[in-house]
Amino acid sequence: MLTRIDHIGIACHDLDATVAFYRATYGFEVFHTEVNEEQGVREAMLKINDTSDGGSTYLQLLEPVREDSTVAKWLAKNGEGVHHIAFGTGDVDADAADIRERGVRVLYDEPRRGSMGSRITFLHPKDCHGVLTELVTSAAVESPEH
Protein backbone atom coordinates (compact mmCIF):
# COMPACT_ATOMS: atom_id res chain seq x y z
CA MET A 1 0.00 0.00 0.00
CA LEU A 2 1.43 3.36 -1.03
CA THR A 3 1.33 5.68 1.96
CA ARG A 4 3.35 8.77 1.05
CA ILE A 5 5.09 10.82 -1.58
CA ASP A 6 8.64 9.65 -0.85
CA HIS A 7 10.46 11.98 -3.20
CA ILE A 8 10.41 13.97 -6.41
CA GLY A 9 13.37 13.10 -8.65
CA ILE A 10 14.82 16.12 -10.48
CA ALA A 11 17.45 15.71 -13.19
CA CYS A 12 20.15 18.34 -13.45
CA HIS A 13 23.39 18.91 -15.34
CA ASP A 14 25.41 20.16 -12.35
CA LEU A 15 24.50 18.75 -8.94
CA ASP A 16 26.58 21.24 -6.94
CA ALA A 17 25.03 24.23 -8.71
CA THR A 18 21.53 22.82 -8.26
CA VAL A 19 22.09 22.11 -4.57
CA ALA A 20 23.37 25.68 -4.23
CA PHE A 21 20.21 27.00 -5.92
CA TYR A 22 17.89 25.11 -3.56
CA ARG A 23 19.86 26.25 -0.52
CA ALA A 24 20.10 29.90 -1.56
CA THR A 25 16.51 30.20 -2.79
CA TYR A 26 14.57 28.17 -0.21
CA GLY A 27 17.03 27.35 2.59
CA PHE A 28 16.86 23.61 1.91
CA GLU A 29 19.88 21.67 3.17
CA VAL A 30 21.41 18.44 1.91
CA PHE A 31 20.34 15.48 4.04
CA HIS A 32 22.33 12.82 2.20
CA THR A 33 24.50 12.37 -0.88
CA GLU A 34 25.63 9.26 -2.69
CA VAL A 35 26.66 7.85 -6.05
CA ASN A 36 24.47 5.05 -7.38
CA GLU A 37 26.70 3.31 -9.90
CA GLU A 38 23.94 1.00 -11.12
CA GLN A 39 21.64 3.94 -11.90
CA GLY A 40 24.58 6.00 -13.18
CA VAL A 41 23.83 9.02 -11.01
CA ARG A 42 25.28 11.22 -8.32
CA GLU A 43 22.49 12.44 -6.10
CA ALA A 44 21.60 14.70 -3.21
CA MET A 45 18.55 14.20 -1.01
CA LEU A 46 16.97 17.34 0.51
CA LYS A 47 14.46 16.47 3.22
CA ILE A 48 11.41 18.72 2.99
CA ASN A 49 9.00 17.28 5.57
CA ASP A 50 8.11 14.18 7.56
CA THR A 51 4.96 12.26 6.68
CA SER A 52 2.03 10.70 8.52
CA ASP A 53 3.19 7.13 7.78
CA GLY A 54 6.45 7.62 9.70
CA GLY A 55 8.52 8.42 6.62
CA SER A 56 9.68 11.62 4.94
CA THR A 57 9.43 13.45 1.65
CA TYR A 58 12.58 14.53 -0.15
CA LEU A 59 13.69 16.29 -3.27
CA GLN A 60 16.16 13.99 -5.01
CA LEU A 61 18.57 15.91 -7.24
CA LEU A 62 20.18 13.68 -9.86
CA GLU A 63 23.27 14.32 -12.00
CA PRO A 64 24.34 11.63 -14.46
CA VAL A 65 27.83 10.22 -13.98
CA ARG A 66 28.04 8.53 -17.37
CA GLU A 67 26.61 9.29 -20.79
CA ASP A 68 24.81 5.97 -21.19
CA SER A 69 22.79 6.35 -17.98
CA THR A 70 19.03 6.73 -18.37
CA VAL A 71 19.16 10.13 -16.65
CA ALA A 72 21.84 11.37 -19.10
CA LYS A 73 19.68 10.31 -22.04
CA TRP A 74 16.61 11.87 -20.48
CA LEU A 75 18.47 15.17 -19.90
CA ALA A 76 19.73 15.23 -23.47
CA LYS A 77 16.15 14.91 -24.71
CA ASN A 78 14.24 17.00 -22.16
CA GLY A 79 16.66 19.34 -20.43
CA GLU A 80 16.62 19.85 -16.67
CA GLY A 81 13.37 19.19 -14.82
CA VAL A 82 11.23 16.67 -12.97
CA HIS A 83 12.38 13.20 -13.98
CA HIS A 84 10.14 10.99 -11.81
CA ILE A 85 7.94 10.83 -8.74
CA ALA A 86 8.21 8.18 -6.03
CA PHE A 87 5.62 6.71 -3.68
CA GLY A 88 6.66 5.16 -0.38
CA THR A 89 5.36 1.77 0.69
CA GLY A 90 6.13 -0.66 3.47
CA ASP A 91 6.37 -3.53 0.98
CA VAL A 92 7.65 -2.70 -2.49
CA ASP A 93 7.65 -6.37 -3.50
CA ALA A 94 3.96 -6.88 -2.77
CA ASP A 95 2.90 -3.58 -4.31
CA ALA A 96 4.97 -4.14 -7.46
CA ALA A 97 3.38 -7.58 -7.84
CA ASP A 98 -0.14 -6.17 -7.38
CA ILE A 99 0.47 -3.35 -9.83
CA ARG A 100 1.92 -5.74 -12.42
CA GLU A 101 -1.25 -7.84 -12.05
CA ARG A 102 -3.25 -4.72 -12.92
CA GLY A 103 -1.47 -4.52 -16.29
CA VAL A 104 1.14 -1.84 -15.59
CA ARG A 105 4.68 -2.68 -16.72
CA VAL A 106 7.11 -2.89 -13.78
CA LEU A 107 10.62 -2.22 -15.08
CA TYR A 108 12.62 -4.53 -12.79
CA ASP A 109 12.03 -8.22 -12.09
CA GLU A 110 13.22 -7.64 -8.53
CA PRO A 111 13.58 -4.33 -6.64
CA ARG A 112 17.02 -2.75 -6.82
CA ARG A 113 19.02 -0.55 -4.47
CA GLY A 114 17.87 3.07 -4.19
CA SER A 115 18.84 6.06 -2.07
CA MET A 116 19.94 5.46 1.51
CA GLY A 117 19.71 1.68 1.24
CA SER A 118 16.09 1.68 0.09
CA ARG A 119 14.63 -0.92 -2.27
CA ILE A 120 13.05 0.50 -5.41
CA THR A 121 11.36 -0.31 -8.67
CA PHE A 122 9.92 1.77 -11.50
CA LEU A 123 6.68 1.67 -13.49
CA HIS A 124 6.67 2.38 -17.21
CA PRO A 125 5.67 6.00 -17.84
CA LYS A 126 3.60 5.05 -20.88
CA ASP A 127 1.39 2.96 -18.58
CA CYS A 128 1.14 5.84 -16.05
CA HIS A 129 -0.14 8.76 -18.14
CA GLY A 130 3.37 9.98 -18.88
CA VAL A 131 4.73 9.89 -15.33
CA LEU A 132 7.83 7.78 -14.62
CA THR A 133 6.76 6.39 -11.25
CA GLU A 134 8.98 4.82 -8.63
CA LEU A 135 7.98 2.66 -5.66
CA VAL A 136 10.26 2.83 -2.60
CA THR A 137 10.59 0.92 0.63
CA SER A 138 12.97 2.71 2.98
CA ALA A 139 15.80 0.83 4.67
CA ALA A 140 14.69 2.14 8.04
CA VAL A 141 11.02 1.31 8.46
CA GLU A 142 10.06 3.54 11.35
CA SER A 143 6.30 3.40 11.45
CA PRO A 144 4.37 0.84 13.49
CA GLU A 145 1.86 0.86 10.64
CA HIS A 146 4.38 -0.85 8.38
Next chain:
Amino acid sequence: MLTRIDHIGIACHDLDATVAFYRATYGFEVFHTEVNEEQGVREAMLKINDTSDGGSTYLQLLEPVREDSTVAKWLAKNGEGVHHIAFGTGDVDADAADIRERGVRVLYDEPRRGSMGSRITFLHPKDCHGVLTELVTSAAVESPEH
Protein backbone atom coordinates in the same frame (compact mmCIF):
# COMPACT_ATOMS: atom_id res chain seq x y z
CA MET B 1 9.37 29.42 4.97
CA LEU B 2 8.57 26.41 2.84
CA THR B 3 7.62 23.52 5.10
CA ARG B 4 6.21 20.77 2.90
CA ILE B 5 5.69 19.36 -0.56
CA ASP B 6 2.09 20.50 -0.99
CA HIS B 7 1.40 18.76 -4.29
CA ILE B 8 2.72 17.46 -7.57
CA GLY B 9 0.80 18.87 -10.53
CA ILE B 10 0.27 16.36 -13.34
CA ALA B 11 -1.16 17.41 -16.70
CA CYS B 12 -3.47 14.98 -18.49
CA HIS B 13 -5.72 14.94 -21.52
CA ASP B 14 -8.66 13.19 -19.85
CA LEU B 15 -9.17 13.85 -16.14
CA ASP B 16 -11.74 11.11 -15.63
CA ALA B 17 -9.51 8.48 -17.24
CA THR B 18 -6.50 9.61 -15.22
CA VAL B 19 -8.45 9.59 -11.95
CA ALA B 20 -9.62 6.08 -12.85
CA PHE B 21 -6.00 5.01 -13.44
CA TYR B 22 -4.81 6.28 -10.05
CA ARG B 23 -7.75 4.65 -8.28
CA ALA B 24 -7.43 1.28 -10.05
CA THR B 25 -3.63 1.10 -9.86
CA TYR B 26 -2.90 2.48 -6.39
CA GLY B 27 -6.25 2.81 -4.62
CA PHE B 28 -5.99 6.62 -4.41
CA GLU B 29 -9.35 8.38 -4.04
CA VAL B 30 -10.42 11.85 -5.10
CA PHE B 31 -10.33 14.28 -2.17
CA HIS B 32 -11.60 17.33 -4.05
CA THR B 33 -12.46 18.48 -7.57
CA GLU B 34 -12.94 21.94 -9.00
CA VAL B 35 -12.70 24.02 -12.14
CA ASN B 36 -10.28 26.93 -11.95
CA GLU B 37 -11.45 29.25 -14.72
CA GLU B 38 -8.53 31.64 -14.31
CA GLN B 39 -5.99 28.84 -14.75
CA GLY B 40 -8.15 27.19 -17.43
CA VAL B 41 -8.15 23.77 -15.80
CA ARG B 42 -10.42 21.13 -14.36
CA GLU B 43 -8.63 19.39 -11.53
CA ALA B 44 -8.80 16.55 -9.05
CA MET B 45 -6.83 16.48 -5.81
CA LEU B 46 -5.83 13.04 -4.48
CA LYS B 47 -4.56 13.24 -0.89
CA ILE B 48 -1.55 10.95 -0.40
CA ASN B 49 -0.36 11.75 3.13
CA ASP B 50 -0.41 14.34 5.87
CA THR B 51 2.75 16.28 6.66
CA SER B 52 4.69 17.32 9.75
CA ASP B 53 3.77 21.01 9.36
CA GLY B 54 0.04 20.28 9.76
CA GLY B 55 -0.66 20.20 6.03
CA SER B 56 -1.00 17.45 3.44
CA THR B 57 0.57 16.32 0.20
CA TYR B 58 -1.62 15.73 -2.85
CA LEU B 59 -1.40 14.69 -6.44
CA GLN B 60 -3.13 17.39 -8.47
CA LEU B 61 -4.42 16.06 -11.79
CA LEU B 62 -5.03 18.83 -14.32
CA GLU B 63 -7.06 18.76 -17.54
CA PRO B 64 -7.22 21.92 -19.63
CA VAL B 65 -10.70 23.36 -20.22
CA ARG B 66 -9.67 25.71 -23.02
CA GLU B 67 -7.04 25.58 -25.72
CA ASP B 68 -5.37 28.85 -24.74
CA SER B 69 -4.67 27.74 -21.16
CA THR B 70 -1.04 27.30 -20.17
CA VAL B 71 -1.66 23.65 -19.35
CA ALA B 72 -3.16 23.02 -22.81
CA LYS B 73 -0.11 24.56 -24.46
CA TRP B 74 2.21 22.59 -22.20
CA LEU B 75 0.40 19.33 -23.03
CA ALA B 76 0.59 20.04 -26.76
CA LYS B 77 4.36 20.48 -26.46
CA ASN B 78 5.24 17.83 -23.86
CA GLY B 79 2.44 15.29 -23.68
CA GLU B 80 1.09 14.02 -20.38
CA GLY B 81 3.38 14.17 -17.33
CA VAL B 82 4.54 16.18 -14.35
CA HIS B 83 3.72 19.83 -15.00
CA HIS B 84 4.88 21.47 -11.75
CA ILE B 85 5.76 20.92 -8.10
CA ALA B 86 4.37 22.96 -5.22
CA PHE B 87 5.83 23.82 -1.84
CA GLY B 88 3.55 24.71 1.06
CA THR B 89 4.22 27.77 3.22
CA GLY B 90 2.35 29.63 5.94
CA ASP B 91 2.96 32.94 4.17
CA VAL B 92 3.12 32.87 0.38
CA ASP B 93 3.35 36.69 0.20
CA ALA B 94 6.48 36.87 2.37
CA ASP B 95 8.16 33.91 0.68
CA ALA B 96 7.41 35.18 -2.80
CA ALA B 97 8.90 38.56 -1.86
CA ASP B 98 12.03 36.95 -0.40
CA ILE B 99 12.50 34.72 -3.41
CA ARG B 100 12.05 37.63 -5.81
CA GLU B 101 14.77 39.48 -3.87
CA ARG B 102 17.07 36.52 -4.53
CA GLY B 103 16.71 37.08 -8.27
CA VAL B 104 14.13 34.41 -9.17
CA ARG B 105 11.26 35.60 -11.36
CA VAL B 106 7.88 35.31 -9.58
CA LEU B 107 5.16 35.07 -12.22
CA TYR B 108 2.35 36.95 -10.43
CA ASP B 109 2.50 40.39 -8.84
CA GLU B 110 0.06 39.15 -6.19
CA PRO B 111 -0.85 35.54 -5.29
CA ARG B 112 -3.90 34.16 -7.07
CA ARG B 113 -6.55 31.62 -6.15
CA GLY B 114 -5.44 27.98 -6.18
CA SER B 115 -7.04 24.67 -5.24
CA MET B 116 -9.43 24.58 -2.31
CA GLY B 117 -9.26 28.31 -1.71
CA SER B 118 -5.48 28.41 -1.36
CA ARG B 119 -3.34 31.38 -2.43
CA ILE B 120 -0.62 30.55 -4.95
CA THR B 121 2.13 31.93 -7.09
CA PHE B 122 4.61 30.40 -9.53
CA LEU B 123 8.35 30.77 -10.08
CA HIS B 124 9.81 30.84 -13.58
CA PRO B 125 11.11 27.37 -14.49
CA LYS B 126 14.14 28.83 -16.27
CA ASP B 127 15.22 30.32 -12.94
CA CYS B 128 14.60 26.99 -11.13
CA HIS B 129 16.70 24.50 -13.11
CA GLY B 130 13.78 23.60 -15.37
CA VAL B 131 11.18 23.02 -12.66
CA LEU B 132 7.97 25.05 -12.77
CA THR B 133 7.63 25.72 -9.03
CA GLU B 134 4.51 26.81 -7.18
CA LEU B 135 4.23 28.28 -3.69
CA VAL B 136 0.97 27.59 -1.82
CA THR B 137 -0.64 28.83 1.36
CA SER B 138 -3.66 26.70 2.21
CA ALA B 139 -6.99 28.33 3.03
CA ALA B 140 -7.26 26.31 6.21
CA VAL B 141 -4.09 26.82 8.20
CA GLU B 142 -4.30 24.00 10.69
CA SER B 143 -0.90 23.93 12.29
CA PRO B 144 -0.02 25.96 15.38
CA GLU B 145 3.42 26.35 13.81
CA HIS B 146 1.98 28.63 11.15
